[in-house]
Amino acid sequence: MPFRIVLSxxxxxxKLMHKENPYxxxxxxxxxxxxxxxxxxxxxxxxxxxxxxEVFMRYIKAGPVFDNEEHEKAxxxxxTVNCCKNYWxxxxxxxxxxxxxxxxxxxxxxxxxxxxxxxxxxDIGSEEQLLIETVKELPxxxxxxxxxxxxxxxxxxxxxKITGMKASTVRTxxxxxxxRLKEKLGGL
Amino acid sequence: xxxxxxKKAYDSIGPSPEKYKExxxxxxxALDAAGxxxxxxxxxxxxxxxxxxxxxSAAALLCVFLALPVCAKNSPAFYRVVxxxxxxxxxxxxxxxxxxxxxxxxxxxxxxxxxxxxxxIIVSMCDEEGSTADRxxxxxxxxxxxxxxxxxxxxxxxGCSFLAYDEETGKAYFKITTQTSGTYRKDKLHFSVREILCxxxxxxxxxxxxxxxxxxxxxxxxxxGMGGMMEEDSLPPSLAMTYGTQEDPxxxxxxxxxxxxxxxxxxxFTVTGAAYMDGVLRLQVCMGDNRHADRHVxxxxxxxxxxxxxxxxxxSWQETVGDVSYQFxxxxxxxxxxxxxxxxxxGIFHDSGECIEGQWEVIFRVA
Numbered sequence: 001m002p003f004r005i006v007l008s009x010x011x012x013x014x015k016l017m018h019k020e021n022p023y024x025x026x027x028x029x030x031x032x033x034x035x036x037x038x039x040x041x042x043x044x045x046x047x048x049x050x051x052x053x054e055v056f057m058r059y060i061k062a063g064p065v066f067d068n069e070e071h072e073k074a075x076x077x078x079x080t081v082n083c084c085k086n087y088w089x090x091x092x093x094x095x096x097x098x099x100x101x102x103x104x105x106x107x108x109x110x111x112x113x114x115x116x117x118x119x120x121x122x123d124i125g126s127e128e129q130l131l132i133e134t135v136k137e138l139p140x141x142x143x144x145x146x147x148x149x150x151x152x153x154x155x156x157x158x159x160x161k162i163t164g165m166k167a168s169t170v171r172t173x174x175x176x177x178x179x180r181l182k183e184k185l186g187g188l
Numbered sequence: 189x190x191x192x193x194x195k196k197a198y199d200s201i202g203p204s205p206e207k208y209k210e211x212x213x214x215x216x217x218a219l220d221a222a223g224x225x226x227x228x229x230x231x232x233x234x235x236x237x238x239x240x241x242x243x244x245s246a247a248a249l250l251c252v253f254l255a256l257p258v259c260a261k262n263s264p265a266f267y268r269v270v271x272x273x274x275x276x277x278x279x280x281x282x283x284x285x286x287x288x289x290x291x292x293x294x295x296x297x298x299x300x301x302x303x304x305x306x307x308x309i310i311v312s313m314c315d316e317e318g319s320t321a322d323r324x325x326x327x328x329x330x331x332x333x334x335x336x337x338x339x340x341x342x343x344x345x346x347g348c349s350f351l352a353y354d355e356e357t358g359k360a361y362f363k364i365t366t367q368t369s370g371t372y373r374k375d376k377l378h379f380s381v382r383e384i385l386c387x388x389x390x391x392x393x394x395x396x397x398x399x400x401x402x403x404x405x406x407x408x409x410x411x412x413g414m415g416g417m418m419e420e421d422s423l424p425p426s427l428a429m430t431y432g433t434q435e436d437p438x439x440x441x442x443x444x445x446x447x448x449x450x451x452x453x454x455x456x457f458t459v460t461g462a463a464y465m466d467g468v469l470r471l472q473v474c475m476g477d478n479r480h481a482d483r484h485v486x487x488x489x490x491x492x493x494x495x496x497x498x499x500x501x502x503x504s505w506q507e508t509v510g511d512v513s514y515q516f517x518x519x520x521x522x523x524x525x526x527x528x529x530x531x532x533x534x535g536i537f538h539d540s541g542e543c544i545e546g547q548w549e550v551i552f553r554v555a
Contacts, residue, residue, distance in 0.1 A: 023212075023215035023218070024212060024215065027208075027211055027212060027215060031202070031203055031208060031211075032202045032203075035201065035202050035203045036198050036201050036202065039198075039201050040198070049203070049204075049207050052203055052207060052211070053207065053210065053211055053214070056211045056214065056215070057214060060214060060215050060218045061218075092263040092264070092267045092278075092281075092283070127193065128193060128196055128197035128200075129197070131190075131193050131194060131197050132197045132198070135194070146194075147198075150190065150191045150194045150195065151194060151195055151198050178190075181190070185190075
C-alpha cells in the first residue's frame with residue numbers, strides 16, 4: 001500500500017492487519033482520545049469538532065510511521081495540543097472569546113456552541129457535568145495536565161516529554177490545578 | 189475519587205458519528221488521490237470561489253487561501269478573506285454571529301466594525317439546515333435591500349460587495365458598508381435584508397454595428413436615471429436635457445425612437461438599436477422587467493487599434509405594458525468617429541436568476 005504499514009492493535013500481537021483504508025484503524029483508535037483532549041482544551045463541541053478534524057487532516061497529510069502504540073498516542077497528543085494552541089492564537093478566536101466573556105458577564109446568551117453550555121455533554125450526571133464545567137474554568141495550561149494525567153493516565157514524565165515541559169513544571173501545575181479544583185469542588 | 193469522576197464524565201464525550209464519518213471520508217479521498225506519497229490537502233480542500241471584481245484577483249486570493257495552514261480553519265472563511273484584503277478591518281471586526289432564517293435561507297451577521305457614523309458588516313447567506321432547495325451555491329446579490337437601523341436613524345448610504353463563497357459550508361459572504369447621518373448607537377442595532385438575487389451570471393456578447401444608421405428618429409423621454417464620466421453641462425446640444433420642474437419632476441432627454449417595449453423580451457436583454465448621429469454613437473438596450481432582477485450591460489466600443497472605450501454617459505427610463513415594466517438604457521459614446529465602420533462593439537451582459545423576497549433580520553449590540 002502506498003503510505004505506511006499500520007501496526008494493528010486489534011489484529012493481535014505482531015500481526016499486521018489492514019482495513020480497506022489504512023488510515024481507518026489509526027483514526028478509530030485515536031478518535032476518542034483526540035476529541036476528548038480537544039474538548040477539554042477548547043471547551044466547546046463546535047471548536048472541538050474543528051480541532052478533531054484538523055488533527056486528522058494533519059495526520060493524513062504528514063503520514064507518520066509509528067513505531068508502536070505509545071509513539072502513536074504521543075504523536076496525536078502533541079499534535080492536538082499544538083492545534084489547540086494555534087486555535088487560541090487566532091485573533092478572531094481571541095476577540096470572539098473576549099466578546100462573549102463580556103456578554104456572559106451581563107447574562108446575555110452567546111450563540112449556540114460557544115461558551116460553557118450545559119447539556120452539551122450528553123446524558124451524564126449533574127456531578128460529572130459540574131466537574132467538567134469547573135475544570136473548564138481552569139487556565140489552559142492546567143487543563144492539559146489535568147486531562148492527560150487523570151483521563152489518559154499518563155505519568156508526569158510522559159506529560160513533560162510530550163508537551164515539552166520539565167517534569168517538575170508538570171508536577172507544579174498539577175498541584176496548583178488540584179488546589180484550585182479543591183477550592184471549588186472540595187475533596188480531591 | 190476525582191480521577192474516577194473525571195473519567196466517567198469524559199467517557200461520554202466523543203466525536204459525533206457524522207464528524208467521525210467525515211474524517212474517514214477525508215482519509216478515503218486522500219487515498220483516492222494518492223498516486224503520490226503525500227496528500228496535498230491544500231488541493232483537496234480547494235473550496236473558495238472568490239468575488240470576481242474584488243480588489244485583488246481571484247487567482248491571487250485562491251493562492252493565498254490555499255496556502256494557509258489547515259488550522260486557519262479555526263477562523264471563519266470571511267475572516268481570512270478580510271484579513272487578506274484589509275488586515276486593519278480584520279483587526280477591528282467585532283463578532284456578532286446572530287442569524288435569521290426566511291424562505292429556507294439563513295442570514296448570519298458574522299461581524300461588524302462600527303466607527304462613528306460608518307459601519308462595515310460581514311454577512312453570510314446559506315441554505316437553511318435541512319433545506320434541499322440549493323439556492324445559495326455561488327455568488328449572490330443582496331439587491332441593495334439591506335439596512336442597518338439603530339432605532340434612531342436609518343442607513344443613508346450603502347454598498348455591498350461579495351467576498352467569497354465557501355463551498356464546504358455553503359456560505360456566501362458579503363461585506364456591507366453603511367453610513368448614517370448621525371453616529372451609530374452601539375447598544376441596539378437592527379440589520380435586515382429583504383431580497384436576495386441568486387444565480388448571477390455574466391456573458392460577453394458581440395454587438396453588431398454593421399450598417400449602423402446615421403439618421404434615426406428620436407423622442408423625448410422622462411428619465412429615471414442618468415450618469416457618467418461627463419458632466420451634464422458638457423453634453424453636446426443634441427443630447428441636451430430638460431430639467432424637472434415642480435409640475436413635472438422628471439428630467440427628459442432625447443432617446444432613439446426605435447423598438448418599443450412590447451417588442452422586447454420581459455426576461456432577457458434586447459438590443460433595440462444603435463445609431464451614430466451628430467458625433468455621438470448611441471446604443472439602446474432593453475433589460476426587460478428589472479423590478480426583481482438585476483440585468484445590466486457594460487458596453488465597450490473598440491477602435492481599429494483595439495483600444496476600448498467606455499460610454500461617456502448613459503440614461504435610463506421605464507416603459508410599462510400591462511403588468512410588465514420594461515427598463516431601457518441608452519449608452520452614449522461621445523466623439524467624432526472618422527470611419528464608424530472601423531469600430532466594433534461588445535458588451536458584458538450581467539444577468540441574475542431567481543429573486544427571493546424574505547425577511548432576514550437580527551437585532552444585536554456591539555460590546
